[in-house]
Amino acid sequence: MSLTRGLYAITDSLLLADDRLLPYCEAVLKGGASLLQYRDKTRDQARRHDEALRLRELCERYGAQLIINDDVALALAVEAHGVHLGQTDGSLSEARARLPQGALLGATCHANLELAAAAEQAGADYLAFGRFFLSKTKPGAAAAPLSILHDAGQQSRLPKVAIGGVSLDNAASLLDAGADYLAVVNSLFAADNAAEVERRARAFVELIHS
Numbered sequence: 001m002s003l004t005r006g007l008y009a010i011t012d013s014l015l016l017a018d019d020r021l022l023p024y025c026e027a028v029l030k031g032g033a034s035l036l037q038y039r040d041k042t043r044d045q046a047r048r049h050d051e052a053l054r055l056r057e058l059c060e061r062y063g064a065q066l067i068i069n070d071d072v073a074l075a076l077a078v079e080a081h082g083v084h085l086g087q088t089d090g091s092l093s094e095a096r097a098r099l100p101q102g103a104l105l106g107a108t109c110h111a112n113l114e115l116a117a118a119a120e121q122a123g124a125d126y127l128a129f130g131r132f133f134l135s136k137t138k139p140g141a142a143a144a145p146l147s148i149l150h151d152a153g154q155q156s157r158l159p160k161v162a163i164g165g166v167s168l169d170n171a172a173s174l175l176d177a178g179a180d181y182l183a184v185v186n187s188l189f190a191a192d193n194a195a196e197v198e199r200r201a202r203a204f205v206e207l208i209h210s
């Protein structure tokens, strides 16, 4: 399935503790998210494998794609739809070579067009830029200007993902600046119940397709 535009939900092990992972992820998928990233920084390999497998099954039920953050081996083990790698997560070209044909490879490019060009050269399927707004999930992430989205579009035809503090209040500014996907953690998952998560996902998706 090729990438176009949409909502890219990213999990967070703190916000999704206490058995919230599956129901809240199902809620974003019901709300129309097309990409779901499993982002878990713990070292509990057995739990990570189990959760990733369940999320892959869930994504398949909703016609969405599961992307594994940081970990090519886990993506291969659970037959995920793809992997997202940052600048310190290993070689993109090696990941490309290890992944099966058709698997998605995403790359963090911060606010740097040279990183974007290198990622494209290495075989990335999308380019992620940010953080654009203050992020509760990753408060130390370096700021990126909205103009990087426009500039990246001049250089590449690959889909551009915007990340960092994305909310329903600022989403339109990112879409206007050229974002194809909105990658969101806190504004989706910091919610009291799954119905609210679904409502927020639906609102993002409506904005993206309006």
Ligand SMILES: Cc1ncc(COP(=O)(O)OP(=O)(O)O)c(N)n1
Pocket: 008, 010, 037, 039, 069, 070, 084, 085, 086, 087, 088, 089, 106, 107, 108, 128, 129, 161, 163, 183
């Ligand atoms: C879609 C998307 N964009 C950027 C990131 C950040 O990746 P990275 O820089 O490797 O930081 P961590 O997420 O691993 O802390 C991402 N995960 N997803």
Ligand SMILES: Cc1ncsc1CCOP(=O)(O)O
Pocket: 130, 131, 134, 135, 136, 137, 138, 141, 163, 164, 165, 166, 183, 184, 185, 186, 187
């Ligand atoms: C992983 C990552 N990389 C840059 S900001 C960020 C976190 C995004 O989470 P939130 O949507 O809560 O700001």
Ligand SMILES: [Mg+2]
Pocket: 069, 070, 084, 085, 086, 087, 089
């Ligand atoms: Mg990473």
